[in-house]
Amino acid sequence: MPSLAAALLDLRELDRLARLDTPVHRLDPRAKVLATAAFLATLASFGPREVSALLPLALFPVALAALGEVPFGLLARKTLLGLPFILVLGAFLPWVDRVPVLQLGPLAVSGGWLAFASLLVRGLLAMVTATALVAVTGFGDLCAALDRLGAPRAFSQQLLFLHRYLFLAGEETGRALQARELRAFGRPLAPREYGAFAGHLLTRSWERAERVHAALRARGFDGVLPARAQTAFGTGAWGFLLGWSAFFFLCRWLALPALLGGLLAGGGS
Amino acid sequence: MADALVSAAVGGSFWALSGGALAGCSRRLRRDEDERRVPLMGVLGAFVFAVQMVNFAIPGTGSSGHLVGTLLLSALLGPPAAVLVMGSVLLVQALFFADGGLLAFGCNLFNMGILPALVAYPLVFRPLDRRGHPAAGAILGAVAALQLGALAVVLETVLSGLTGLPFRPFLLAMLPIHLPIGLAEGLATALLLRFLRRARPELAAVRPEPAGRPLLALVLGAAVLTAGMLSWAASSRPDGLEWSVSRVAPAGADAPDGAVHRFAARLQRRTSVLPEYALPGTEPAGPAASRRGTSLSGLLGGAATLGLVAGAGWLITRGRRILRARPEA
Numbered sequence: 001m002p003s004l005a006a007a008l009l010d011l012r013e014l015d016r017l018a019r020l021d022t023p024v025h026r027l028d029p030r031a032k033v034l035a036t037a038a039f040l041a042t043l044a045s046f047g048p049r050e051v052s053a054l055l056p057l058a059l060f061p062v063a064l065a066a067l068g069e070v071p072f073g074l075l076a077r078k079t080l081l082g083l084p085f086i087l088v089l090g091a092f093l094p095w096v097d098r099v100p101v102l103q104l105g106p107l108a109v110s111g112g113w114l115a116f117a118s119l120l121v122r123g124l125l126a127m128v129t130a131t132a133l134v135a136v137t138g139f140g141d142l143c144a145a146l147d148r149l150g151a152p153r154a155f156s157q158q159l160l161f162l163h164r165y166l167f168l169a170g171e172e173t174g175r176a177l178q179a180r181e182l183r184a185f186g187r188p189l190a191p192r193e194y195g196a197f198a199g200h201l202l203t204r205s206w207e208r209a210e211r212v213h214a215a216l217r218a219r220g221f222d223g224v225l226p227a228r229a230q231t232a233f234g235t236g237a238w239g240f241l242l243g244w245s246a247f248f249f250l251c252r253w254l255a256l257p258a259l260l261g262g263l264l265a266g267g268g269s
Numbered sequence: 270m271a272d273a274l275v276s277a278a279v280g281g282s283f284w285a286l287s288g289g290a291l292a293g294c295s296r297r298l299r300r301d302e303d304e305r306r307v308p309l310m311g312v313l314g315a316f317v318f319a320v321q322m323v324n325f326a327i328p329g330t331g332s333s334g335h336l337v338g339t340l341l342l343s344a345l346l347g348p349p350a351a352v353l354v355m356g357s358v359l360l361v362q363a364l365f366f367a368d369g370g371l372l373a374f375g376c377n378l379f380n381m382g383i384l385p386a387l388v389a390y391p392l393v394f395r396p397l398d399r400r401g402h403p404a405a406g407a408i409l410g411a412v413a414a415l416q417l418g419a420l421a422v423v424l425e426t427v428l429s430g431l432t433g434l435p436f437r438p439f440l441l442a443m444l445p446i447h448l449p450i451g452l453a454e455g456l457a458t459a460l461l462l463r464f465l466r467r468a469r470p471e472l473a474a475v476r477p478e479p480a481g482r483p484l485l486a487l488v489l490g491a492a493v494l495t496a497g498m499l500s501w502a503a504s505s506r507p508d509g510l511e512w513s514v515s516r517v518a519p520a521g522a523d524a525p526d527g528a529v530h531r532f533a534a535r536l537q538r539r540t541s542v543l544p545e546y547a548l549p550g551t552e553p554a555g556p557a558a559s560r561r562g563t564s565l566s567g568l569l570g571g572a573a574t575l576g577l578v579a580g581a582g583w584l585i586t587r588g589r590r591i592l593r594a595r596p597e598a
Contacts, residue, residue, distance in 0.1 A: 004322045058578045066585035067585055086274075089434075127367040152295030153295065159360065194457060196464055198461050202313075202320075202465065257573065259570065260574060261568065262570070
């Protein structure tokens with residue numbers, strides 16, 4: 001879990017990137033959501049020890065990020081945040097499965113190590129793609145896309161409201177934490193104080209919700225936020241979706257790296 | 270749960286389950302017609318998101334815990350709204366913080382939203398709360414929710430079959446780890462509820478119990494678990510032999526321990542036959558080559574692919590800069 005301040009900074013950075021104007025930003029958000037779904041389904045459908053066959057899939061997040069002007073440093077940083085969990089779990093695998101399945105010169109690679117490598121590649125690809133998607137689409141458009149793809153209205157509304165109040169709640173909590181730390185001289189928060197600390201934040205949030213509701217009512221709110229300007233699912237969107245789906249299909253059914261490697265090895269020997 | 274651990278069959282099944290639950294909860298909320306709840310859910314979701322990062326010291330252990338919040342949200346807003354709020358928080362975490370994952374979203378919502386709100390809350394927390402033991406209800410409810418969640422994580426990981434982790438040792442490691450986590454969650458929930466009921470009793474009143482809900486929750490929980498197992502078994506086991514053996518075997522008539530044992534043994538057998546499978550990249554449509562040649566070409570091909578992808582990224586970035594520079598020049 002990142003610190004609160006770092007989390008808010010990252011949120012702002014992603015929101016800023018989402019307001020850029022590039023060809024991928026202009027695509028219908030539904031096309032990007034569906035292509036990402038196809039990507040994740042393809043990624044998850046590979047067997048437990050596939051490593052090299054997964055690699056061509058990296059073209060999707062790389063192309064999204066490059067076309068959408070997402071800085072690669074940001075992608076790398078976001079991905080590093082999610083790595084520890086995979087590393088901890090994956091570290092057991094080489095002990096679970098020690099049967100050597102691969103011979104690299106003098107080095108015998110066990111199935112566990114292969115599974116570990118596969119896990120790492122999967123995790124990295126999934127995380128990079130999620131970050132790239134939100135950076136080139138923006139959260140509001142993502143919610144609108146989910147809504148138009150048939151997600152429950154109450155849920156897409158909830159997502160929009162949540163995103164709107166994340167910064168307020170985050171900053172308020174950050175200020176309260178800082179105020180406490182300045183007076184506590186490094187003493188950790190005791191359980192007895194936690195109830196009052198978090199409870200005050202909660203009652204303040206609740207009162208804010210009541211004010212927000214009154215303000216919304218005054219402006220004619222009837223339970224549904226007005227929709228944003230809607231884009232049409234044009235030829236570009238179809239091309240994007242079908243093109244990438246075809247690419248994923250190709251990656252799944254043809255072991256591209258093995259073919260390429262065979263070509264290279266055949267040519268070299 | 271992380272995306273890397275979930276197979277397509279397991280991820281898809283849990284997406285369907287959790288999506289169905291989300292839709293059901295949305296429908297129930299829409300029937301309420303209380304539009305005051307819409308901004309309240311949004312603001313409380315933001316509160317939960319922020320307060321998850323507030324750690325407190327767990328007495329006597331030197332470690333710290335924090336709130337996840339599903340049980341608290343259930344007590345404040347009711348279980349359907351709690352499922353929706355947790356779903357939104359988990360989706361934001363998956364998208365913005367690479368925490369959890371999009372494919373594993375269904376699993377995570379099931380483990381951290383549906384199990385606590387629709388199983389632990391009505392079956393453990395609410396009965397105790399209504400008898401005047403909110404603290405015991407919160408702690409026991411959170412422990413139950415976290416143990417169920419840990420069990421679900423193990424099941425999802427093992428059913429996905431991507432790790433080869435054996436079922437029993439993994440479960441025996443996960444359950445004790447989640448015991449203190451559950452205690453901390455319960456403690457935080459109990460403290461917050463006690464504070465709220467003293468400071469703002471009108472917000473956190475004991476919720477009236479709708480008739481027939483606990484039974485419904487039990488049925489739903491059982492149905493959801495069975496459906497998950499069934500869909501996994503139906504979609505990821507092409508041979509179907511072992512699956513049908515387990516279906517024929519009477520699970521209820523036998524000693525339950527025997528059934529569990531058989532299940533675990535089946536999973537272990539499944540994981541232990543994996544070494545016989547082919548090398549990566551060779552089994553579908555790969556060139557028929559010797560083992561050694563294949564591993565060499567796999568390495569070479571992998572490196573070449575990565576190089577090509579990186580090159581494509583560089584070219585796009587480069588081309589974009591040139592394109593952007595041209596109109597200004």
